[in-house]
Amino acid sequence: MRHLMSPLDFSVEELDQLLDLASDIEKHPEKYAHACDGKKLATLFYEPSTRTRLSFEAAMMNLGGNIFGFSSAESSSAAKGESVSDTIRMISCYADICAMRHPKEGAPMVASAVSSIPVINAGDGGHQHPTQTLTDLLTIRSLKGRLDNLTIGLCGDLKFGRTVHSLVRALARYKNITFIFISPEELKIPSYIKEDVLEAQGIPYQESERIEDVMPDLDILYMTRVQQERFFNEADYIRLKDFYILNNKKMKLAKEDMIVMHPLPRVNEISVEVDKDPRAAYFRQVQYGVYVRMALILTLLEVNLC
Amino acid sequence: MLNIGVLQEGFVLDHIEAGKSMEIYNYLNLNKFDCCVAIIKNARSNKMGKKDIIKIECSIDAIDLEVLGFIDHNITVNIIKDDKIVEKKRLSLPKEIKNVAKCHNPRCITSTEQELDHIFVLTDPRKEIYRCKYCEEKYRRKKL
Ligand SMILES: [Zn+2]
Numbered sequence: 001m002r003h004l005m006s007p008l009d010f011s012v013e014e015l016d017q018l019l020d021l022a023s024d025i026e027k028h029p030e031k032y033a034h035a036c037d038g039k040k041l042a043t044l045f046y047e048p049s050t051r052t053r054l055s056f057e058a059a060m061m062n063l064g065g066n067i068f069g070f071s072s073a074e075s076s077s078a079a080k081g082e083s084v085s086d087t088i089r090m091i092s093c094y095a096d097i098c099a100m101r102h103p104k105e106g107a108p109m110v111a112s113a114v115s116s117i118p119v120i121n122a123g124d125g126g127h128q129h130p131t132q133t134l135t136d137l138l139t140i141r142s143l144k145g146r147l148d149n150l151t152i153g154l155c156g157d158l159k160f161g162r163t164v165h166s167l168v169r170a171l172a173r174y175k176n177i178t179f180i181f182i183s184p185e186e187l188k189i190p191s192y193i194k195e196d197v198l199e200a201q202g203i204p205y206q207e208s209e210r211i212e213d214v215m216p217d218l219d220i221l222y223m224t225r226v227q228q229e230r231f232f233n234e235a236d237y238i239r240l241k242d243f244y245i246l247n248n249k250k251m252k253l254a255k256e257d258m259i260v261m262h263p264l265p266r267v268n269e270i271s272v273e274v275d276k277d278p279r280a281a282y283f284r285q286v287q288y289g290v291y292v293r294m295a296l297i298l299t300l301l302e303v304n305l306c
Numbered sequence: 307m308l309n310i311g312v313l314q315e316g317f318v319l320d321h322i323e324a325g326k327s328m329e330i331y332n333y334l335n336l337n338k339f340d341c342c343v344a345i346i347k348n349a350r351s352n353k354m355g356k357k358d359i360i361k362i363e364c365s366i367d368a369i370d371l372e373v374l375g376f377i378d379h380n381i382t383v384n385i386i387k388d389d390k391i392v393e394k395k396r397l398s399l400p401k402e403i404k405n406v407a408k409c410h411n412p413r414c415i416t417s418t419e420q421e422l423d424h425i426f427v428l429t430d431p432r433k434e435i436y437r438c439k440y441c442e443e444k445y446r447r448k449k450l
Binding site: 083084085102103104105106107109110124125126127196 | 411415417418419421422438439440442
């Protein structure tokens, strides 16, 4: 039995198979509509994350399965002081697979050690959020047709954004990837990512303070939110925030087949005017999130439809 | 040099960085043992200038010294049996250490679930980096 704790749990080959399955689901959803008939997914959300929870629930329902769970610690037995290990032992008796979101880092791993059903890490604190990374990879592969030979610009809060760190580690496994990190000085990508991941493998990258300077080079622009509380003072925030807002004027500088991604929710870092641009891929990304979670559930439950 | 008897069976931990012997004593939980322990501080050393030495008289399978590799792998472990040094042990970095160091990441699951073992895994032998098994936080060794 397998669990999913980190996006790197799957080898590149296993990932290919998973993404192939997700693409087949996209093309032939009817084939999978009863693949999980009679199976149950438990969504154990110790902190609210409606977006992720709904994506898992939609995925299981699309497969004909059932769902149950809780959406905050207050409505779970954790409120009574039950340990993660005890909760998962109980849930193992009710469900066939579970997705766990927990504010404490490593909680899903603790669960997986004693669980008799597959555990999917649906986000643990600032640590891992593997299904977001799988979503990003499926989106890129579906819309660009490949996961190698790409120049990807990552923009915004690159210091604290676990989404960005995971995506860099995941893409670093493919050939001819160039990373361009676009952020203010205060939110630059941590040096351990540059040294341990990129320089260690001889992967090229550059850093830039302005989107405009690098826009024409990009195949993908991955936007993230720049939060005011990350800045030391308001003046810096006000000075810099407009640099990191994507609008039609900046989009004019980009390639015609570039795509814009965002893990959502966005606040104002992408102007709504960009939504109509065919290169805006962030809402399609949500749809890919459902397909990849469907493929993941099938893979971990070892459901074969042949 | 000050000499504290000869051991019949036990360990002589040599080349301990001067001043670090009490820390080693605590890491090995020697206070919980009934055996005879001698701590020599600031002994003269050709190699190190000054060093600490710990002599422990006990059965040689009574103490697991693997953890020493995590604390300081320059320590020489002499294993004594029948009054003779039977082995000079080279210390290597253990792959995993359990309940020796605590994870200090306030967001780590070990901070709320008290019964969990604190486990650190050697993730980068070259840079001697250990990470928490649960949250992957780097273990920072105390600077001496
Ligand atoms: Zn930890």
